[in-house]
Every structure is written in C-alpha cells, then in structure tokens.
Amino acid sequence: MTTAFQTADTEETTTFLNITVYHPEQEKKQVFRAIRFCQREHLRVDELVKFGRNCDICRFYFMDSHVSRIQFALQLFRPFGSSELVFEIMNLSKRVKLIVDHVELAFLNKLIIPQRCLVRFGDYQLLMQKQDGQSEDFFEISFDMSKTSLWQEAVSLSVPETGVTCSLSPEEMDEDE
Structure with missing residues (x-):
C-alpha cells in the first residue's frame, strides 16, 4: 500500500546566490x-x-x-564532467578593474567564483555566497545591504599567508568621455 507521502513529487531546489552589498556613501547617494x-x-x-x-x-x-554602463556579468554553467552548477564572473568595464577576492580582472577577463567571495570595484563591495541546488532550469538571486564594510570581514576570513595588498580603483569615467 503506497501513501501520498511516497508518491508526492519531490520539490527541486534551485541554486541560490545571496549578494550582500556595501558602499561607503550608500545612505547619502x-x-x-x-x-x-x-x-x-x-x-x-x-x-x-x-x-x-x-x-x-x-x-x-x-x-x-x-559605475560603468555595464560593470560585470554573471553566468551560470556546468563545467564538463561535473554535476554542479557554478557562476562565472566577467569584467565588462574598460576603465575599472574588478577584484574578486584577491584576483584583479581587467576588461573581458573572467573566472569561476568560489562558494563565497568578495567582489570589489571602485567603492563598491559585494559579498557573494552560493548555495547549491538541483534545478537545471532556474536559479535565484537575493540582495542584502550591509551598513559596515565587508572588506574587513572578508580579509579576516581569507588572507593568504603572504598577506594581501589592497589597490583602490580610481573613480570611473564614462567610456565616451
């Protein structure tokens, strides 16, 4: 005898990316x-x-x-031979480097982001945290805002043995200027 519990459809979870954002003048601007x-x-x-x-x-x-008209892009994909979906980030700004954890990405450079990383450009800080899911059709993104800098938290969690240098990006001008 089968029960409704045994025959019920299994709910498919989606891959989820939570992005916590910070800018030092977010209240004012x-x-x-x-x-x-x-x-x-x-x-x-x-x-x-x-x-x-x-x-x-x-x-x-x-x-x-x-901020550039198009600053960066995220794309979800499955690497060959893997069942896990991963996010790839690409810098689409000609004027400002995108920094993912401690890696600087110039225009059109891209890389696979880890489960948790800090993305920076100009005065912007975005802490990205991924949760895996099974859906092959959809994923979800949610945003939170931090009132304090995310840089200190990220540095304390991921500083390599050799230390890290922080290079602040200059203010970006419009590509047409």
Missing part, C-alpha cells in the same frame, strides 16, 4: 535604490545577468555615474 532587497529573484539558468548603471541593459543596476 542612495546608489542601491533600484535594487529590491530581501526578495528572491527567479532567473533562467541560460540568462547572462548584467550589473551596471544602464537600466535598459542591466538586470541589476546602480544609481551612480561612477
């Missing part, structure tokens, strides 16, 4: 006012997710003229 916080955004796995200041091109945009 309201640079994150276009981002919906504490809400999961449901996205297709084949979607290239762009971040920048252009609201017509970018899925998530920052209200700041110092």
Whole structure:
C-alpha cells in the first residue's frame, strides 16, 4: 500500500546566490535604490545577468555615474564532467578593474567564483555566497545591504599567508568621455 507521502513529487531546489552589498556613501547617494532587497529573484539558468548603471541593459543596476554602463556579468554553467552548477564572473568595464577576492580582472577577463567571495570595484563591495541546488532550469538571486564594510570581514576570513595588498580603483569615467 503506497501513501501520498511516497508518491508526492519531490520539490527541486534551485541554486541560490545571496549578494550582500556595501558602499561607503550608500545612505547619502542612495546608489542601491533600484535594487529590491530581501526578495528572491527567479532567473533562467541560460540568462547572462548584467550589473551596471544602464537600466535598459542591466538586470541589476546602480544609481551612480561612477559605475560603468555595464560593470560585470554573471553566468551560470556546468563545467564538463561535473554535476554542479557554478557562476562565472566577467569584467565588462574598460576603465575599472574588478577584484574578486584577491584576483584583479581587467576588461573581458573572467573566472569561476568560489562558494563565497568578495567582489570589489571602485567603492563598491559585494559579498557573494552560493548555495547549491538541483534545478537545471532556474536559479535565484537575493540582495542584502550591509551598513559596515565587508572588506574587513572578508580579509579576516581569507588572507593568504603572504598577506594581501589592497589597490583602490580610481573613480570611473564614462567610456565616451
């Protein structure tokens, strides 16, 4: 005799990326006012997710003229021979380097992000934390805001034995200027 419990569909979990954001002048400039916080955004796995200041091109945009029209993009994929989905990040800014943990990415450079990493550009800090799921069709992104710098927390968790140097990026100008 089978029960409803035994025959019920198994709920498929989605890969989830939580992004905690910080900017030193976020209260004054309201640079994150276009981002919906504490809400999961449901996205297709084949979607290239762009971040920048252009609201017509970018899925998530920052209200700041110092951010490139398209700053960076995230893409979910499955490496050959793996069952796990991973995120790849690509710098799409010609003027500002994107720093992922301690790796500087120049224009069009990309890399697979670890389960937890700190992404920085200009004065922006984004702590990205991934939770694995089984869905091959969708993933989810959610945003939180930090009132304190994420850099100190990230450094204390991941400083290599040799130490780390912090290079602050100059303010970005529009690519057309």
